[in-house]
Every structure is written in C-alpha cells, then in structure tokens.
Amino acid sequence: MQRVDVLPRFLVRKYGLFRGFLLDQRFLPRWAVLSIDLCICFFSYFITELILKDTALQANDLLTFSQRAIIIVSIHLFCFVIFRSYSGIIRHSTFTDVYRLALATASVFLISTIGGFAYRTFLGEKVVSSTSLLLYAFLSLTFLIAFRIVVKESYRFMRKTAANNSKKRILVFGVDDKSVGLAQSLMGDSSSPYRPVGFLSMSNKKLSFKIMDLPVVNCCDEIEQDLKRIKELLDIDGILLVGDNLSVSEKNRIVEKSFASQLEVYNTTLPEKWEKLSDIGVKITPIQIEDLLERNVIETDVKLISEDLCGKTVLVTGGAGSIGSELVRQIAELKPRRLIALDNAESPLHEIDLYLQKNFPGLNCQVYLADVTNRDRMEGIFSKYKFDVVYHAAAYKHVPMIEKHPREGVRANIIGTRILAELAVQYKSERFVMISTDKAVNPSNVMGASKRAAEMYVQALQHQPGVTTKFMTTRFGNVLGSNGSVIPFFKEQIKRGGPVTVTHKDITRYFMTIREACQLVLQAGTMGRGGEIFVFDMGKPVRILDMAERMIKLSGLQPYVDISIEIVGLREGEKLYEELLIDGETTLPTFHPKIMVGKVVDHDYNEICAILDELELMTNSVGRKKFIIQKLKCLIPEYVSQNSVFSELDEQH
Numbered sequence: 001m002q003r004v005d006v007l008p009r010f011l012v013r014k015y016g017l018f019r020g021f022l023l024d025q026r027f028l029p030r031w032a033v034l035s036i037d038l039c040i041c042f043f044s045y046f047i048t049e050l051i052l053k054d055t056a057l058q059a060n061d062l063l064t065f066s067q068r069a070i071i072i073v074s075i076h077l078f079c080f081v082i083f084r085s086y087s088g089i090i091r092h093s094t095f096t097d098v099y100r101l102a103l104a105t106a107s108v109f110l111i112s113t114i115g116g117f118a119y120r121t122f123l124g125e126k127v128v129s130s131t132s133l134l135l136y137a138f139l140s141l142t143f144l145i146a147f148r149i150v151v152k153e154s155y156r157f158m159r160k161t162a163a164n165n166s167k168k169r170i171l172v173f174g175v176d177d178k179s180v181g182l183a184q185s186l187m188g189d190s191s192s193p194y195r196p197v198g199f200l201s202m203s204n205k206k207l208s209f210k211i212m213d214l215p216v217v218n219c220c221d222e223i224e225q226d227l228k229r230i231k232e233l234l235d236i237d238g239i240l241l242v243g244d245n246l247s248v249s250e251k252n253r254i255v256e257k258s259f260a261s262q263l264e265v266y267n268t269t270l271p272e273k274w275e276k277l278s279d280i281g282v283k284i285t286p287i288q289i290e291d292l293l294e295r296n297v298i299e300t301d302v303k304l305i306s307e308d309l310c311g312k313t314v315l316v317t318g319g320a321g322s323i324g325s326e327l328v329r330q331i332a333e334l335k336p337r338r339l340i341a342l343d344n345a346e347s348p349l350h351e352i353d354l355y356l357q358k359n360f361p362g363l364n365c366q367v368y369l370a371d372v373t374n375r376d377r378m379e380g381i382f383s384k385y386k387f388d389v390v391y392h393a394a395a396y397k398h399v400p401m402i403e404k405h406p407r408e409g410v411r412a413n414i415i416g417t418r419i420l421a422e423l424a425v426q427y428k429s430e431r432f433v434m435i436s437t438d439k440a441v442n443p444s445n446v447m448g449a450s451k452r453a454a455e456m457y458v459q460a461l462q463h464q465p466g467v468t469t470k471f472m473t474t475r476f477g478n479v480l481g482s483n484g485s486v487i488p489f490f491k492e493q494i495k496r497g498g499p500v501t502v503t504h505k506d507i508t509r510y511f512m513t514i515r516e517a518c519q520l521v522l523q524a525g526t527m528g529r530g531g532e533i534f535v536f537d538m539g540k541p542v543r544i545l546d547m548a549e550r551m552i553k554l555s556g557l558q559p560y561v562d563i564s565i566e567i568v569g570l571r572e573g574e575k576l577y578e579e580l581l582i583d584g585e586t587t588l589p590t591f592h593p594k595i596m597v598g599k600v601v602d603h604d605y606n607e608i609c610a611i612l613d614e615l616e617l618m619t620n621s622v623g624r625k626k627f628i629i630q631k632l633k634c635l636i637p638e639y640v641s642q643n644s645v646f647s648e649l650d651e652q653h
Contacts, residue, residue, distance in 0.1 A: 030086050030087060033086040033090060034077075034080060034086040036147065037085070037086060037144060037147075038076070038080075040140065040143045040144055040147060041072070041140050041144075042069055043143065044136055044140035044143050045068070045072050045073065045136055046069070047139055048132055048135045048136040049068075049132075051135065052129075052131070052132055052135070068128060072108070072112065075108050075112060076104065076105075076108045076140070079103075079104040079105070079107040079108050080104050082104070083100045083101075083103050083107070084100065085097070085100040085101050085104050085144075088100075090147075090148050090151045091152050091156075092152075093148040093149075093152055097148065098148075101144050101145060102141060105137050105140055105144070108137060108140075109133050109136075112128065112133050113130055113133055116128050167193055167194055167195035168193060168194050168195065168264070168266075169197045169235060169236045169237050170194050170195065170196055170197065170238050170239060170266065171196070171197065171198050171200040171217070171230065171236055171238075171240065172186075172198075172199050172200065172242065173199075173240060173241050173242055173254075174200070174201070175199050175201050175211060175216055178242055179199065179242045180199075180211055182240075182242050182268065183199070183212060183214065184212065192284075194240065194284060196214060196240075197214065197235075198214050198215045198230075198234055199211055199214060199215075199216045199217070200216075200219055200230070200239060201216055201217065201218050202218075202219060215234070217230050217233075217234070227257055227258060227260075227261040227263060228261045231261055231262075231263060236263065238258070238263050238265060239263060239265050239266070240266045240268060240284065241254070241266065241267050241268070241287065242268060251287075259553045264286065264556070265286070265287045266284050266286055266287060267284075267287040268284040268285070287554065288554070289480075289487060289547060289550055300519040300520065300523045301523065301526075301592075302334075304526055305334060305522045305526055306334045306335075308525070308526045309331060309522075310334070310336070310337075311337045312336050312337055312338075312388040312389050312430075313337055313338040313339075313385055313388050313389075314339050314340070314388065314389045314390075315340045315342060315385070315387040315389070315391070316331065316339070316340070316341050316342065316393060317342050317343070317372055317390070317391070317392050317394035317420065318342075318343055318372075318392070318393035318394030318395060318435075319343050319349070319352060319367065319393070320343035320348035320351070320367075321343065321345070321348070321394070322479060322485075322514055323393045323479065323514065323518060323521075324341070324343065324391075324393035326514045326515060326518040327391050327393060327518050327521065327522070328341045328352055328356070330518050330519065330522060331391075331522070332356060332359070332360045332365065335363065338365070338366075338385065339356075339363060339365040340366055340368060340381070340385060340387070341353075341356075341365070341367045342368040342370055342372070342381070342394070343367075343369070343370075343394065344369065344372075344394075349367050349369055350367075352367060371416075372412070372416035372417075372419060373411050373412060373415055373416045373419065375419050378419055378420060378423055382423040382424075382426070382427045383427065386427050386428070387424070387427070387429050388429060388430045388431075389429065389431045389433070389525070390420065390424050390429055390431070390432045390433065391433050391435070391521065392420055392432065392433065392434045393435040394412070394416060395412060395416075395435070395451065396408060396409050396413060396447065396450075397437070397447060398447070399439070399447050399448075399571065399573045399574060400571045400574075402445070402447040403445055403446050403572040403573045403644055403646075404572070406446045406625050406629060407618075407619045407625070407628060409446050409447055409450045410446075410450050410453075410615055410632070412450075413447070413450035413451055413453075413454055414450050414453045414454050414457070414612060414615060415612070415615070415616050415619065417434065417454040417457065418454075418457055420432070421457065421458050421461055421471065422461075424471075425461070425466075425467050428468060428469070430470065431469065431472065431525060431528070432458065432469050432470070432471045433472050433473075433524070433525040434455070434471070434472070435474055435521065436451050436452075436454070436455055436473050436474060437451050437476070437477070438477040438510060438538075438578045439451065439578065440452035440455055440475065441475070441578070442638045442639075443636065443638070443639045443640075444573055444574070444575040444640060444642035444643075445572070445573025445574070445641065445642070446573065446629065446632070447573070448573075448639075449633075449636050449639045450632070452636050452639070453608075453612070453632065453635055453636060455473050455475075455533060456603045456608055456635070457608055457609075457612065458471040458473060459471065459531050459533070459600060459603060460603045460604065460605040460608050461605065462531035463531065463602070463605070464605055469530075470528055470529060470530035471530055471531060472524060472528035472531075472532055472533075472534060473532070473533040473534065474520070474521050474524050474525075474533075474534045474536065475534065475535050475536070475598070476510070476512055476520070476535075476536040476538060477509060477510030477512065477536075477538045477578055478509050478510060478511050478512070479511070479514045479517050480511050480512065480513050486509070486544060486547070490548055490551050491551065494551060494552060494555050494557070494563055497563070498562075498564050499563065499564040499566045500548045500552065500559075500563060500564070500565045500566070501565075501566050501568045502544055502545050502548050502565060502566070502568070503544075503567070503569060503570050503571055503574060504567065504570055504576060505545050505567055506543070506576055507543070507544045507545075507570070507574075507577075508541040508542060508543050508544065508576070508577055508578075509544060509578060510538035510541050510542070510578060511539075511542055512536065512538055512539075517536070520534075520536050520592075520594060520595055523595060524595055527590055527591070527595070531600075532597045532598065532600075533597070533598040533600050534590075534596070534597055534598070535596045535597070535598050536595060536596075537593070537594045537595070537596065541578070545565070548565055552565075569643075570643045572643055572644045572645070573642060573643060575642050575643075608635065611634065611635045614631055615631055615632070618631065626646065626649060629641075629646045629649055633649060633650070
C-alpha cells in the first residue's frame, strides 16, 4: 500500500519558504496586476501574428509589428482603466471580474474595428484585418482569465497544503457509517486541526480497499506491531476513537498499544450529537482517564425525573460545589417552577449565577449566599419559598482538612443537616435528599463520621410522629474531576513535571463522573418512600497507582522515566479500601440497575438528638477536639480512627 498524500512532505519543505512568502502577501498592488495584464496582451498579440503569418489574413506592411502591438495594447490599457478590471484581488476573483475583462476586451475589438474601418474609408488602406482582431480578442481574454484561475487555484492549493501539513494526521477507528460520516465532517472543515488519512479496522480479513479515497488498514492480532507498521506507512500522529464503537476493555487495549507505538489517542462523540459543525474542534479531545475506567454508561429515566420536578420549588444547598452545581445545571434543564442555589462560597456561587442567567434566562431561579449552619438565615429562606424538594449537597468533604478541624466538620455536616431537615419538616417539604459518601461506611475519619451521624439523624427523624417529609440518603464514592479530587491533583503534578504522589501502592477507590452521580441522585429522589439509604453501583474499585501511571501515559510521558511516582504514606484518617455498606446493612434492588436501597438499622431519635445537642455545644465553645471525637465515637461505635491522632481514643476503650 502506498502512502496517500496531497503533496509529499519532503517536497513541501523544498518550496516551504516560497509558499510562506506568497501566503504572507495580502494582495498584489493594482499597478502590478495591470502590468501583468498588459504583458499578457502583448503576448496574445504576438501569438496572433505568429498564427496568421504567411496567410492571406496577414497584416500589411503599412505598420511594423511593434507599432501595431503598441497601438493594440494601448487601446487595451485604456479599456482596462475604463472598466477597472485590475481593481479586484486576483485570488478572490469572481464572475464580476471576468465580466469586466470581457467588457474591456470586447471594447478593444470594437474600437480597433471602427478605427481600422475609418482608416480604410478615408485613406483607402487596410491596417489590420477583422479576423486578426477577433483572434487577438479571443486569445487575450482566454489568457487573462487563465492567469486569474491559475493564481486563484495555486493560492488555494498552497493554503490547503499548508493547513494539511499543520494538522494532526489521524486514523479514524472503524469503517461503519458513523466513522465515515465523522471523517467527511473533518475533511469538510478547513479549520479543523485534524486530518483523516485513513480508516483503522480490527477485522481479521486482510482486504485492501479505500473509502472516500482513503485507505482502510487492518490491525487485529499483533496490534502493537501493526500500529508501528501503519505509523511508518502513513506517517500518522494518532488514532481517533468514535462514539461507543469499543467496549472499555477494548478501548484500554487499543490505548495501551497506541502509547507503546508513540501514537496519540483522541476520543469524540458521534457527529449527530454535535449542535453544529464548528463543534468539531471542541468535541475531539485527547482521551481522558475517565474514558478508560471499567464502567458502563449510566442511563436514567429523564422523563420520570422531569415529571417529578415539574412545577416544584427546589432548593440545592452547596449549589456552587462540584456536586451541587451539577445538580443545579441538570435541574434547570428540567424546568422547575423555581430553583434556588445556596452556598457560602462567593466566587463559585457568582459563576453558577452567571451560568443560569446566560443559559436559562426564562427560568425563575435565584442564588443565595448563606451558611446552612445559620438557623435564622435558613428559616428566613424556608419561610419565604416553602420548598417542595431539597437536595442537600452542602458539606465539608476533604478528609485531612476536617481531621485537623473537627469542629467545622461537625458544625457543617451534622448541625447544618439537622437545621435543614427540621426546617423541611416544619415547612412541609415533600422530599429531602441528602448527599452522603462511602466514607460514612465504617468511618475511619472525622469527615466520614460526621456524614454517618447526619445519615442516622435524618433516618431517625423520618419515623417521628407528624413527619410527612420523605427523607432519603444517597451514598456513593468519589466523583471524577470534582474540586480537590485525585484526578485534577495528578494532572497538576504532571503539569509541573512531577513527582506524582500516591499515598499507598494498594489503595483503591470507587469512581463515578459528576454528571452520572447527579443523574442517579435525581433518579433516587423520585423513588424513595422515606428513610432509605440509596447505594449506587460504582462498578469496580480503581487502584490509584494504576490510575497515576495511566494519566502519565495519557500526557505522552513515561511513568518512572519522565515522571516519577512517589509513595508517601496514608494521610490522616485515610483507609486503603472504601465500602458502601455498614455491617448489618443489606441491599435490595430497585427498578434502576445502578441504584440499590440499603436495608438499614433503626436508631433511637431521642438518643441521637441528645448527643447532637452536646456536639453543638462543644463546637460553639473552646475546648479540646478530642471531646468532640469521643462524643462522635459514642454515637457511631463503628467509627475507628486510622492514621490519625485520634486513634488513641480507640485504644482507651
């Protein structure tokens, strides 16, 4: 198979300087265009004389060749000036420019014919024949138009060649209609930074054929060897994976072998999902670590969720955070009657406010800069809006930070939840959906323990007399790309040149995208009867060291060679493996395959309230942190500190 190319690269380099000079010129000055046109006219007259030489139509000897040529070209100069045929930019010539040339040339023929007829009438001698004038007009017009076509097409060719050689040369994966359609879109967009040079097929059939005049290359058994051969053959820079043509395991296999062959890998959604053709540059991106996790795409019943929130007044606490802001965006698309986003982080809240104003100008929405631990402030907001649905995402979540500041963790995660839950009951909210975490399961740190205490409180509150609000808890693991999560952290370390720090070589975590997590939160909110803990199927846990190595490779670097990886030890309160269920809890399936409902242990409401009252007093007074932790451990017997200064409290029991 021969390499298919518009122009071999070695030839491009040979004339690169000349091409660059031409492309850098804005346009030829008018005097230069006029001079070239006059030279073409002189050449046309010379060809005319040459053709008619030694024929009966040859001009007489009254005037010399030079005199006749000067007269004809001078007349043409006059007509060029009259019709301004030189005023256009040659590389942008249109029918209007051709029309002007035709008028000028026709005028030359008319003036010359009339002049010759008058000369013969008054002086009785013929200066030039009508046939020669007609042949000259034809040749000059043809050469003038041809000159413009050559310049225009040469410029277009050089622009196209220059653009193509600055683009990434890619193979489009697959030979189905979707892959071919994507290649057509890319080839039709001159501004796209990618240039398809072939299609990659995983078929075992060693067939040689072309699609859209691009070769189809096979890569099946020895993928790495085949990719190296293809890279050398077609001089490609990378491979473009289209839509969901591959399973995650197959995609991982292709990516690994591509990296081994020093090829980049790109990913894109299908063209029919793009809003416009200009989305090409945005939708095609280098493949991300999120694309390579062993997870299946999660689908939710958008119609059911939309019907459930239609006409409702909805509150999202923590509405400027990673989870909260995504909840706000998804709920806004469902067009509730009113949407309130509440947070105490000013700048992120301002950003979500601008987003809502720009993307949902007709939506009745508002942002509130407020702290969920301020009871009076919260009561004022609840009394004003009387929310139908509350999504409680406000929380402190960073384990090492809350381990050092347990008062703030208890105040925000426990007391704040209690205030909101009580107000939801007081103002007859229909539903209260609390966002929890897998760190609340057999907690090993203050953050996890505080979220577990909040879970216990809303479950116990559900069973109190007169409570009509349905309290639901959603429990899931880490979300990809959230503020402070491991992926942005690793990306920043790689950007700085390393080292990438991993706390333990065997540490694993569950991962889910922010969008998927929020979709499941909304779905769970529609199915709860009250008091449930909904547990999300997070797929397989991911080894963090493997993730670090993969992210370094995705950056085009080699782990342990270009970027070092350091094992720094577990952080305060951190454990190796996260869990989704507490001992004694079991799960039951729901109609959604990714959502299970936990069968939880009941807790005494009065006992919980008594301990929470004491915790609230402790957070508002000066005292030792360990007293707060001791009280938490009394409330949550399974709370055992790990890698923490509070571990000594467990040893005392």
